Amino acid sequence: MKPFLPIAAAILTALALMACDSREAQRQKDVGPPSPTPALRDETKKLEGAAAVGINGKQLRRSVDKVLDANDERNRQLQEAIKQLDER
DSSP states (O other): OTTHHHHHHHHHHHHHHHHTOHHHHHHHHHHOSOOOOOSSOGGGGGGGGGGGGTSOHHHHHHHHHHHHHHHHHHHHHHHHHHHHHHHO
16 A cells, blocks of 8 residues: 555646646637647656556556546536626
């Protein structure tokens, strides 16, 4: 159980740092809603380094990409709902 804790902490820290990227947030404001994303995002490339500690980095990256894509889609839906409410 103890070897799992540092790995889990490192993964959670990496995810938190990616979520708090202020430059990305500013770019999203400037560009507008995100366009359909490619299969693998550049910002999750670092997760493939988890292979060094025995975790399948590509699988982890794909999993995180799916979560981020779902989050982007949900944000897009919320933005559309806000626009519809503003139009009323």
